Amino acid sequence: MIRAILVALALLATPAFAQVQPLQTFDTAPLVIDTAKGPQHFTVELALTPAQQEQGLMFRRSLAPDAGMLFVVAQPQIMSFWMHNTLIPLDMLFIGAGGRIVDLHERAIPMSDAIIVSRAPAAAVLELNGGTVARLGIKVGDVVRAAALGNAAKN
Secondary structure: OHHHHHHHHHHHHOOHHHOOOOOOOOOEEEEEEEEOOEEEEEEEEEEOOHHHHHHOOOOOOOOOOOEEEEEEEEEEEOOEEOOOOOOOOEEEEEEOHHHEEEEEEEEEOOOOOOOEEOOOOEEEEEEEEOOHHHHHOOOOOOEEEOHHHOOOOOO
């Protein structure tokens, strides 16, 4: 009887945020990065809602070479991310208004709680597989084009 009461009290004392939340789903869209090596094409998931942005790429065991996730915010701001519960290394491209890359963070360490902060205000962040920036020669100043950024490439 005492054990049942203790279990009931423990359940009541558990904060609501500690309960398991369902995994978010994401729409996908094409995205192009204009680089010195030419346009680089990706299909990215869109993290647009607070719940999607909180989850991001957490719990993923892999990411296709031409995939990524685009986080878009309403107003450019200094952005901060961490790799908590993220199982794969990521490159982060901080994107200013107009789609221009304003900062890069390469090969973020999986499962790290270190905070990664943009050095300039960003309207969006694109996460790609770690090593993609180096492999494709992506640089600060390159332009990211996507409908979610309001500057999709014309066909």
